[in-house]
Amino acid sequence: MRLSASRPIGLITGGGGAIGSGIAAALVRDGWSVVLADRDLVAAKAAAERIGRAHVAAILACDVCDEASVRSVVEQTTSTFGRIDGLATAAGGGKAVGPRTLFWETGRQDWTLNLETHLVSVMTTCQAVLPQMLKQKSGVILNVASGAGLRGGPPMSRQRFAEVYALAKAGVIAFTQSIALEFAPLGVRANCIAPGRAESTRRTADGLLAVGHEEEAREPGSSRLSPLGRFGRSDDLGNAAAFLMSDRSTWITGTCMDVSGGIRLH
Numbered sequence: 001m002r003l004s005a006s007r008p009i010g011l012i013t014g015g016g017g018a019i020g021s022g023i024a025a026a027l028v029r030d031g032w033s034v035v036l037a038d039r040d041l042v043a044a045k046a047a048a049e050r051i052g053r054a055h056v057a058a059i060l061a062c063d064v065c066d067e068a069s070v071r072s073v074v075e076q077t078t079s080t081f082g083r084i085d086g087l088a089t090a091a092g093g094g095k096a097v098g099p100r101t102l103f104w105e106t107g108r109q110d111w112t113l114n115l116e117t118h119l120v121s122v123m124t125t126c127q128a129v130l131p132q133m134l135k136q137k138s139g140v141i142l143n144v145a146s147g148a149g150l151r152g153g154p155p156m157s158r159q160r161f162a163e164v165y166a167l168a169k170a171g172v173i174a175f176t177q178s179i180a181l182e183f184a185p186l187g188v189r190a191n192c193i194a195p196g197r198a199e200s201t202r203r204t205a206d207g208l209l210a211v212g213h214e215e216e217a218r219e220p221g222s223s224r225l226s227p228l229g230r231f232g233r234s235d236d237l238g239n240a241a242a243f244l245m246s247d248r249s250t251w252i253t254g255t256c257m258d259v260s261g262g263i264r265l266h
């Protein structure tokens with residue numbers, strides 16, 4: 001690992017993914033050094049190349065569903081850099097839990113994988129990082145939720161079968177609000193972003209647009225294209241996350257910022 005003493009240190013789980021690498025890139029632009037943790041090291045190394053190696057302090061193998069692996073990554077980061085200024089949890093996504101299927105055809109095994117990947121992992125990672133942030137009396141946590149956690153998965157066709165995912169993401173929002181309240185007096189802020197439909201390692205934003213048009217032809221209204229005329233790019237999510245992790249948002253905690261290009265208006 002490289003030492004970058006003067007820059008804040010951000011740990012990003014799922015740092016090899018579209019949203020995780022978007023967050024890492026935005027943090028680097030804001031003057032951070034980042035540690036990318038991912039179970040897919042090839043993806044994490046490719047992300048580091050895109051971001052620019054100078055401020056990627058380390059790339060660490062991590063399975064966020066394995067508590068020992070998460071603790072090891074946090075320990076390696078703190079022992080090398082002496083601090084963790086920010087945590088962004090961006091591991092997961094559709095590829096991690098397999099194709100969606102009818103809820104009544106799924107079982108506990110599917111639910112457990114989804115909940116472990118999208119909810120328990122966030123709890124585990126925050127729990128592992130918090131003691132260091134409390135020691136520092138400062139730190140920012142940014143959890144990646146989803147629109148599904150704000151308003152459920154159905155009824156739009158592309159969101160059907162998202163019951164357990166929606167439950168996990170609603171849990172992420174409630175969990176983040178709770179840690180925000182508990183740890184605010186101790187110097188730690190915690191917020192979420194709730195991305196709308198955005199690019200991932202499975203599909204680029206342009207690829208999503210093509211799929212959206214096909215869906216629209218089959219079922220009008222189902223593609224949920226943003227009024228801005230496109231789907232989300234990793235930078236869109238990265239910039240929102242970096243703002244919530246920055247000193248420009250020091251009076252914002254416990255919020256869930258909807259980053260959906262106006263698909264959902266509250």
Ligand SMILES: NC(=O)c1ccc[n+]([C@@H]2O[C@H](COP(=O)([O-])OP(=O)(O)OC[C@H]3O[C@@H](n4cnc5c(N)ncnc54)[C@H](O)[C@@H]3O)[C@@H](O)[C@H]2O)c1
Pocket residue numbers: 013014015016017018019020037038039040043062063064065090091092093094095096117118144145146147194195196197198199200201202
């Ligand atoms: N892309 C979207 O439309 C969208 C919308 C709302 C929410 N989200 C959420 O954003 C987060 C990131 O999704 P994405 O679109 O960047 O997906 P992605 O597939 O591009 O990236 C996910 C990354 O997480 C890693 N990962 C998966 N399981 C892991 C595990 N157990 N341990 C460690 N790493 C693991 C993958 O290797 C990958 O690099 C997910 O939580 C997803 O649910 C995405």
